Amino acid sequence: MSDNAKIGRRSFLKKSALMGGAAAGSMLAAPAVLAQAPVVIKMQTSWGAANIWQEFAQDYADRVEQMSGGRLKIDLLPAGAVVAAFQVMDAVNDGILDAAHSVTAYWYGKSKAASLFGTGPVLGASSPAMLGWFYEGGGDELYRELTQDVLGLDVVGFLGMPMFAQPFGWFKEPIAGVADIQGFKYRTVGLAADLLQSMGMSVAQLPGGEIVPAMERGVIDAFEFNNPSSDKDFGAQDVAKNYFLSSYHQAAEQFEFLFNRITYEDLDPDLQAILKYGVEASATANLNKAMRRYSEDLQWLQNEAGVTVHRTPKEILSAQLEAWSNILPDLESDPMFKKIVDSQRAWAEKVAFYELMNAPDYALAYEHFFPGKLKL
Numbered sequence: 001m002s003d004n005a006k007i008g009r010r011s012f013l014k015k016s017a018l019m020g021g022a023a024a025g026s027m028l029a030a031p032a033v034l035a036q037a038p039v040v041i042k043m044q045t046s047w048g049a050a051n052i053w054q055e056f057a058q059d060y061a062d063r064v065e066q067m068s069g070g071r072l073k074i075d076l077l078p079a080g081a082v083v084a085a086f087q088v089m090d091a092v093n094d095g096i097l098d099a100a101h102s103v104t105a106y107w108y109g110k111s112k113a114a115s116l117f118g119t120g121p122v123l124g125a126s127s128p129a130m131l132g133w134f135y136e137g138g139g140d141e142l143y144r145e146l147t148q149d150v151l152g153l154d155v156v157g158f159l160g161m162p163m164f165a166q167p168f169g170w171f172k173e174p175i176a177g178v179a180d181i182q183g184f185k186y187r188t189v190g191l192a193a194d195l196l197q198s199m200g201m202s203v204a205q206l207p208g209g210e211i212v213p214a215m216e217r218g219v220i221d222a223f224e225f226n227n228p229s230s231d232k233d234f235g236a237q238d239v240a241k242n243y244f245l246s247s248y249h250q251a252a253e254q255f256e257f258l259f260n261r262i263t264y265e266d267l268d269p270d271l272q273a274i275l276k277y278g279v280e281a282s283a284t285a286n287l288n289k290a291m292r293r294y295s296e297d298l299q300w301l302q303n304e305a306g307v308t309v310h311r312t313p314k315e316i317l318s319a320q321l322e323a324w325s326n327i328l329p330d331l332e333s334d335p336m337f338k339k340i341v342d343s344q345r346a347w348a349e350k351v352a353f354y355e356l357m358n359a360p361d362y363a364l365a366y367e368h369f370f371p372g373k374l375k376l
Contacts, residue, residue, distance in 0.1 A: 038072060039073070040074075040075050041074045041099050041259075041275075042075045042099070043074050043077065043098060044076075044082050044091070044097050044099075044100055044101075045057045045076070045100065045102065046079050046085040046100070046103070046208075047079055047085070047208065047230075048078055048208065048233075048234065049078040051233050052227075052229040052233060052289075054076075055289070056101075056161065056282065057076055058076055059282050059285045059289070060257070063282055063285070067278060072271055076101075079207065080209075082097060083096065084207070085209065086107075086207055088100035089102070089110070092258045092259065093155055097260070098260050099258060099259045099263075101257060101258075102258065103189075103253060103256050104116075104190075105118060105253075108205075111150070111151060111336070112334070114146070115192075116341060116344065117159065117254075118159070118163075118253035119252075120340075120341070120344065122248040122251045122320075122324065123345060123348035123352065125252065125347070126162070126251075126252060126352075126355060127251070127253060129351050129352060130254070130347075131159060131254050131283075132351060135159075137343065137347040138343055139344075143157055146336055148261075155259065155260065156258075157256055157259070158257045158279045159255065159256060159257070159279070160254055160282055161282065161283040162253075162254050163227070163252075165247065166226050166227070166250040166253065167224055167227075167228075167244055167312075168224060168244040168245070168246065168249070168312040168316065169186075169222055169243075170244075171221075171240055171242045172221070172242065173242065174242050175244065175313065176315075177315040178199065178315055178316055181199070181201055183200065183202060185202045186204070187214065187220050187222075187223035188203055188223075188250070189206075190205075191331075193205055194327050194331070196323075198326060199320070199323050204219065206223075208226075208230065208234055209234065211223050211225060212234055212238065212239055215239040216239060223240075224250075226250075227290070227294050228243075228294050228297040228301055229290075231243075231301075232297045232305075237301055241306060241308060242307070242308050242310060243307050243309050244311070244312045245309060246312045246317065247312050248317060248321055249320060255283075257275075
């Protein structure tokens with residue numbers, strides 16, 4: 001369907017709704033000022049209904065409805081309700097969905113540069129710092145250039161909550177070094193797949209809902225998803241008991257909020273602003289909730305589910321950084337990829353310097369008040 005056709009159809013439906021409301025109002029002798037029917041945005045996530053991330057998306061939907069005074073309503077659906085988890089970008093682009101709540105690594109198959117908006121090389125800057133790059137360092141314009149100009153996608157996108165660094169993941173037996181992961185069939189997504197394949201792992205890219213069944217069937221030997229709450233929710237503790245926190249494979253990711261461009265631009269300017277800045281509002285709400293829930297669920301995994309929590313061995317962390325250095329030159333043969341990474345390097349060199357120089361050693365403080373718990 002052409003852009004003009006989409007606009008025409010939406011305008012017709014809006015006018016019809018208003019005319020119908022006016023006719024009904026005159027028949028019932030209603031007051032002169034009539035309540036306008038809300039604009040409904042059909043949004044699907046890439047998460048199962050039980051995943052805490054579905055709650056995060058609902059936090060966004062609730063705030064949008066409240067800030068708009070009910071003029072906007074988000075019809076929020078879980079993964080699979082309309083399309084599969086990895087297909088939301090195509091569905092939003094095609095107008096099958098008005099919006100999606102996902103991550104950019106899930107459309108990495110269209111361009112490896114997609115993964116740079118959340119799961120790119122770790123250059124020393126934290127996830128909040130890299131969210132700053134998106135909004136203050138030119139990342140949003142590079143995202144628009146990649147999606148609209150390079151790939152020809154009819155979407156508008158924003159990044160939300162800065163995630164905590166993702167665990168290296170779940171293993172049936174403890175691992176001590178790089179030799180222990182050679183040949184492992186491992187689940188991850190995006191550029192992390194390139195990274196860990198270069199380190200000798202065999203990678204399968206699967207949505208969250210398929211991970212535990214794949215582990216049970218022996219399709220994979222180990223996996224990561226994202227955080228203690230999501231991992232607990234889909235039963236990671238039932239198929240592995242060794243949980244390795246800390247990794248450089250996905251250490252600075254954010255949620256992606258996708259909108260069909262025609263749908264978005266057809267809204268009144270104040271409603272566009274509510275959809276956009278609602279992302280910022282949800283980022284704070286989501287992060288606050290994640291602080292509590294992730295921490296509580298990590299304790300549950302340890303104390304109730306018999307999971308042993310480890311720090312990923314430094315040998316593996318060092319090998320990950322070396323692997324990033326090794327795979328980047330080939331990836332940067334793509335001009336758009338290089339353009340984005342160069343922008344991120346410049347930002348990280350400047351911003352992470354301040355961030356790291358200014359940050360006190362929180363581990364030292366924690367050890368002072370809670371001695372012996374960290375086991376670093």
